[in-house]
Amino acid sequence: MSVTDKKTRKKARAQLNLQVNLGGMQLKNPVTVASGTFGYGFEYEPFVDIAGLGAVIVKGTTLEPRMGNPSPRIIETPAGMLNAIGLENPGVDVFIGEYLPALRSRGVTVIANIAGNTMEEYARLAARLDGQPGIAGLELNISCPNVKQGGLQFGTDPVMVKEMVAAVKSQTSLPVMPKLSPNVTDITAIARAAYEGGADCLALINTLMGMAIDVDKRRPVLANTFGGLSGPAIKPVALRMVYQVAQEVPLPIMGLGGIMNTRDALEFLMAGATAISIGTANFVDPMITTQIIAGLQEYMEECHIADINDIIGAALPQ
């Protein structure tokens, strides 16, 4: 490439618009990192300019500290992995007191991910995080057992989902993004319930429940028996759910599940996702997010697309 070529290319890149608006969250670009796969961001600083990401969705936070599950907590499976971390985290006070200020000073766009065992816990977490400077929005992990309903997952019952989203909304001025569980028969019913509860946008999908058995020991591999499947193995399921929900519910979508490269990211955008999240792929290639941001720009140049928003939903039926 000649020097002038490089110059025009740089100029062209500067004119590309990668900014997206995800239900009131302004993201520099559509590439974010998924909760639980990127810690608090600092862990990946040797590899990634974390302030250059669309957003860092931090590890799930609960009201009180959680110790997490016994080991083994993870096991690789074909083209994926199972995890049962058990939401180990230091609690919301440590998040606000220690991690958030450090992220803020680095100029990182932060989305907090909250989890609880009762509706009240979610509402209290939302109230506690409301007004904390440096948070762009709240992601609700609704794949948690509701202890008051015999451990039934919040995310599998439309009535509970609607109630929970409304309860959280009433406690915060931040954009609220429920993260849907794929372990349901009809994802659109859950998405609609979240919409009716007042959600600003939706994230889908969380992990698919699975397990592995150690044949030599004749028992489940994970100490928790069951775990959440993530990685490329779940991509077709995730993509299908984004595509379905995008047609049924008028909310912007954060698409995730098995995204490994630029083409995977484009598939999700074309299926109707306004932004995407990278999870398991960070473990495989710690620089993958930066590469996907550059890859999207290259694609836009090649196809003469000036605004990334122009390809969102491009594969949906007209």
Added chain:
Amino acid sequence: MSSVEKALVIRHREVVPDYYELEFIAPEIALEVLPGQFVNIRISDSLDPLLRRPFSVYDVDKKLGSITVFYKVVGKGTKLLSQMPIQKPLDVMGPLGRSFSIPTEADQVFLVGGGVGIAPLVYLSRVLSSEGIKTKVLMGASTAGFLAGKSMFEKFGVPFLVSTDDGSEGLKGRVTQLLAEQLLIDKCDYIFACGPESMLETVTELAMEQNIKGEISLEGHMACGVGACLGCAHLVKTGEGQRYAKICSEGPVFKIGEVLFHSQDER
């Protein structure tokens, strides 16, 4: 700071059946790496195996900018790795984890390795020797043919004793029996150990009984290798009780007495 390098493989050989030495050029990692740290290798570009595999740094040539790992074939990933030809680039991330400390006040230290657990002790033994600390290696294997790593200690002139489960070489029995014997007859100010958990548990008991300080290196299933996924948790003691520590970033090296083992576990 850790980095990812496309490392050219310059040497790869089967030392004893199923045990391989693999040397590659990774100047940035080689420059920084300390004994006890590890690298995370992406074995294939395909989606299966998906995750990187962690390996201790066995030796480093700072001038050449090369790193050697020593591994045993145990499953899909290591089987594939063993077929890696030389002159091919390997995707290596590192250095990762906390290193062994150098006990400068110690006169003599013991290095205890079981099986492939000998791997991180070779580089450590070289650094200890260069610091003028007398070092004795105790290594164990199931049978004489699997006493890999021996040649490295011979090469570097580090004294070593061996044990084999079948008695084909050295003491017949476990390496922890060898340690117990040696603690009776020789001076030891500090212990370093790496190997299966049951071995590390016994080493911990022996060291604590005799009030000898030391460090052990743990293994565990890993995904990220940098402390982000919380997948590699191991129980450790705290002032008030216990908590899960991340083997990849708080370890793999822990102080003797700090780690809680499965038999002490709540399970």
